[in-house]
Amino acid sequence: MIGTRGRVTGAIGPGLIGEVLLSVRGGTEAFYAYPVNPEENIPSGTQILVVDFEPPRTVYVQRWQPLSP
Numbered sequence: 001m002i003g004t005r006g007r008v009t010g011a012i013g014p015g016l017i018g019e020v021l022l023s024v025r026g027g028t029e030a031f032y033a034y035p036v037n038p039e040e041n042i043p044s045g046t047q048i049l050v051v052d053f054e055p056p057r058t059v060y061v062q063r064w065q066p067l068s069p
Contacts, residue, residue, distance in 0.1 A: 001053035013041035
């Protein structure tokens with residue numbers, strides 16, 4: 001799970017349990033999501049990167065930062 005990219009489907013932020021969709025086992029699954037930085041807000045539609053995973057369905061995420069050319 002760590003290192004997987006996904007998309008926010010339910011806003012993530014302080015005091016909120018967000019939701020993200022991730023590609024897993026050949027399909028797409030929803031996971032509960034928290035921001036790595038507890039003060040950050042991540043709106044729906046934002047691409048994210050999973051940086052930590054707590055089984056069975058909780059991930060900690062940060063905004064996806066594409067590499068600059």
